Amino acid sequence: MMANTAGEQMMSEVVAMLHELIPTINAHEIKNELSVIFSKYHVTKIELQEVHPDLHEKIQLFLSSKRLEGLSPITLESYELDLKIFAEHVKKKTDEITAADIRVFLGRFSHLKLSSIAKKLSVLKSFFGWLASEEIIQRDPTKKLKPPKQEKRLPKALTIEELEMLREACKTTRQRAFLEVLYATGCRLSEVQALNRSDINYQTLSCRVIGKGNKEREVYFSFKAMYHLRKYLMARTDNEPALFITERKPYRRLSKRGIQREIALIAENAGLGKKVSPHTLRHTFATLTLNNGAELAAVQALLGHEDPATTQVYAQLTDEKKREQHKKYLVQ
Structure with missing residues (x-):
């Protein structure tokens, strides 16, 4: 028996x-x-509260494949988190998951912005699309699912006056270095946070950063940014290789959240009355540079955008600039 x-x-x-x-x-x-x-087989019951082992196995296969393709650790981490949440909610064998299951899952996040829901769907499309292309599953349940329509909003860049207000509101050399480096390079928060002191080329006033898709590009500092960065680094007495570190011992690389807090604190001290993040400074770099006459292709390369349409969003001229262009180029 x-x-x-x-x-x-x-x-x-x-x-x-x-x-x-x-x-x-x-x-x-x-x-x-x-x-x-x-009696010839070992049978294990799948508890309803558990992630199905088949789905877990397929997620690991997908992540391993994407790692070999050279996806950045940040992107992989984001994929893994979204797929883990999905697996915890949809406890099914991978090839049994339907479009309806995915709709129900996404419906749980109605409190989030449409952009966040669209991002979750994008990860699932990538996952199931890969499984279908590899013939691991016969059909892609996300194929007919369309991302939610999002309101097109222009990035909120700072004016030159607001940028100066932020500069004056900096209370430490580290705060000023954050501000100038983020603005002058137009870098993403993750790119700046990962920098080391040894990455800075003081001769060319530049450094190389690893952006989305694990792609490397060169970015440049202004004289002002380099001055304040040197001032911050010369005041440090630690041996930590990270470019930006915590203020208190034990010194370690400052987290992305730590940099965000510092920028928000500067904005609060400046009394701007608006949310300012590291990404706001990236928007500001792009908008002010384009308004000052830079070529779209050059700004695209500096920002690390693959699609020119992404950079085009920033090419919104101010009223003053539009009047100036009209006066300069209108044939009378």
């Missing part, structure tokens, strides 16, 4: 189902026959 295991339970359920479909069968004989077959 088999022990009262998951296999025994499964066998009982199968026999009960067969007896219900064909009442005339000999349930005792069928159970004995199945007992011999089931």
Whole structure:
């Protein structure tokens, strides 16, 4: 006799189902026959509260493949988190997941911005699209799902006056260095946070950063940014290789959240009355540079954008600039 295991339970359920479909069968004989077959296998019951092992396995396969393709650690970490949340909510075998399951899952996040929901769907499309292309599943349940329509809003860049107000509101050399480096380079927060002191080329006033898709590009400092960065670094007495570190011991690389807090604090001290983040400074770099006559292709390269349309969003001229251009170029 088999022990009262998951296999025994499964066998009982199968026999009960067969007896219900064909009442005339000999349930005792069928159970004995199945007992011999089931004894050759190890059967594990999937608890409803658990992530299905098949889905977990497919997620790990997908992440391994993307890692080999050279996706950046930041992107991989983001994919893994979104897929882990998905697996915890949809406890099914991968090839049994339907478009309806995905809609129900995304519906749980109605409190989030449309851009956040669109990002979750994008990750799922990437995951299931890859599984289908590799012929691991027969159909892609996300194929007919369209991302939610998002309101097109222009990035909120700072004016020159607001930028000066931020500069004056800096209370430490570190704060001023943050501000000038983020603005002068137009870098993403993650790119600046990952920089080391050894990355800075003082001769060319530049450094190389690793952006989205693990792509490397060169960015440049202004004289002002380099002056305040040197001032900050010369005041440090630690041996930590990171460009920006914590203020208190034990010194370590400052987190992205730490840099965000410092920028928000500067904005609060400046009394701007608006939210300012490291990304605001990236927007400001792009907008002011384009308004000052820079070519779109050059700004695209400096920002690390693959698609020119992404950079085009910043090419919104101020009223003053529009008047100046009209006066300069109108043929009378």
